[in-house]
Amino acid sequence: MSIRKRLFISNAIMVLLPIVMMILIIILLNITLGGSQMSTHFRNGWMSSTEGDAELSNSLIKIASLEEEKLYDKKFLDELAEQSNGMIIVRKSKKILYPLKNKESLTYEHLPSFANEGYDPVAWFGNEQYSVRQHDFYFKDGSEGSIFLLSRSDSFVTFARTFFPIIFVSLLLILLLTNVLLSYFVSRSILRPVKQLSDASSKISKGDFNFSIKPKSKDELGKLVQTFDAMRSQLKESLEIRDKYEQNRKELIANISHDLKTPITSILGYVEGIQVGVANTAAKQDRYLETIHAKASYMNRLIEELFLYSTLDLNKLPFTFEEVNIKDFVKDFLDEIDDELLEKNVNLSFAADDVNSTVLLDRDKLIRVLANIIYNSVKYMDKNLCQIDVSIEDKDPFVEIMISDNGPGVSDKDLSAIFNQFYQSDHARHRGGSGLGLAIASQIIEIHGGEIWAESGSEGGLSVHFTLKKLGKKGNQDE
Known part of the structure; x- marks a missing residue:
């Protein structure tokens, strides 16, 4: 998962989670207040008390209008109060007529003023909450009178006081936990590779490259x-x-x-x-x-060879490539040097049966390759009669040229080094070899797109092999 997608999902969760939690709380409250046994009891109690209080309120209004003297009858009012879940209060002017036992705790300031007739669902008396029904009237002596019917609303308040803090704290904890977990996993997925890069950079700055780091994610x-x-x-x-x-x-x-x-x-x-x-x-x-x-x-x-080697190494020596039949080209060169080699007791043989391939090469440069390899064999020959065998084989998509001699050869550990600049065997130290001939040949073959290597002969001596890429049917080198 990409970092962009990961951050998008984490931010979306942080936004959607509070919304989902609020919806769950609303559903929970709806179930609590609308469907459970507790809510049914709460709702039924509320509705029954509300209906009873309405009947009692109507009775008190009739008494105030028709039977005013009953408002002074404490026993009668006590009987009416027992029918209610709340409290009946009768006030004349600024004096509480009923109930007498709460006279000290209820004062004029606790109650709504005269002419505030109606229903006030939120009213506090001390530490308790009541819903208030008020009826205003005038006593026969012209005094202002008010009848108050107070019904407790503690059920909902108790529920709210009990569960809302728990729900609120739970919501905060869930949000906090979600935030911590999301931050941990997102930051962990970012900080771990950053630490990898930091440690690797520190090692590299100290010159240590002998290690590797593997990605732990695909982002x-x-x-x-x-x-x-x-x-x-x-x-x-x-x-x-x-x-x-x-x-x-x-x-x-x-x-x-x-x-x-x-x-x-x-x-x-x-x-x-x-x-x-x-x-x-x-x-x-x-x-x-x-x-x-x-x-x-x-x-x-030596200076010419050094100059040629340096020019080849810097890729500043121009090459003129042309299409050449490799068999005819090698045979012509060997014919030119055959008499010279015979004078030095060197017998030269050539084999290229069934080879009729065309390659793209620079004539002068490839002649130098052949000459360097052959004369290198002649120079280090330790026998009275030197035998040099040249052969060409078709190994599609290449042709392979092999030049073998019956000389002293080279140790196996030095085979890969003979194409290095200034490589000299023990024989070369005594015979004045510069060690650049095979290095120049290697560079020329590399520029031709081929490979060059050496092998020890089965009966001693040295075999040098190199390849050249054949041309395709349309005159282009095979891919």
Whole structure:
């Protein structure tokens, strides 16, 4: 449930609950005063007393008009009072004639004034409430007279005093309890994910990304928690990549320094040898100069490879893609280098049966990939006769090119590292390898949308595999 809907429902309950409670109270009062045994007794008593008081009131009016002397007869009035549930009061001018026993508690000020004839449903005498019927007349001597018939209305007052406070307090308690429960559940559903985010933010601020937070709801805050955790994961990955790049940068600087320092030191040594006369013959000088030229050429190739690697890494090297038959392309390149490899005792074989696929590639860049892999095998060959096998297989929607040799190979733990920049095996340390050739090949294949990996041969040696995506029937690469 969304937060908006949850808040709407809680507010609606807070508004509707008092209304429902008031309706229930009204129904309860209606049942109490209109349908229950107690209410029937209350209603019947009220109606019977009202009817009896009306008859008694009519009798007193007749007596006041025709038999005034009976108003002085206490015994007669006592008999009439016994017929009523209330009280009879006779007042002459400002003097209470009846009842004499309540004369001290009833004064002129308690009673309505003369000429206030009628029915007053609310009148208080002391702490008791009465309904008052009043009849005004004149005594024979001309004095103002009033007859009051007081009926107790304590039944309803007692009921109201007893139950209304209970109902009112119950209503307040229900409202308070509802408010507390709604506030608790609504705030709990909001505060829990907020606390999750707060704790996670605190961990991230301390550099701790090795945790995950799971949403406990499917509302907006749950989605926020899920998004925050995705951000944490991406941030962790970004920092790991940054640290990796930083480590690679440090290694790159260290390796560049090492690979440049060695030939420069050698060049300086030979130059000093010429300057101080160590190379005192023309043959020695020529040999020194050839060595200096070889070292300088190596440095030039290293700088070119560094520049190419950096350009590829920054995606600033332009690629010119064209549709090429991969079998013909690889065969043509191998034919070009076959004689050169034979001079180095390298036997080259090629197999691409049943392969007639077209791929989209940059000719120059893919030639560099093939050359780097093949010459890397030649460079580290430890046998008198080197065997390099090149094959192509159709593995829809890719073509896979495999280049295998019978050289010393690479340990299993280093297989995944040979495509890293400046990776050098123990053989490379002795043979002057820069370690950039396979790293450049990996970048070029990645830009072509393929994959590259290495495997150890079943009989030793190293096998390098890479894939290229085939073109579809309409000349587009397969999706």
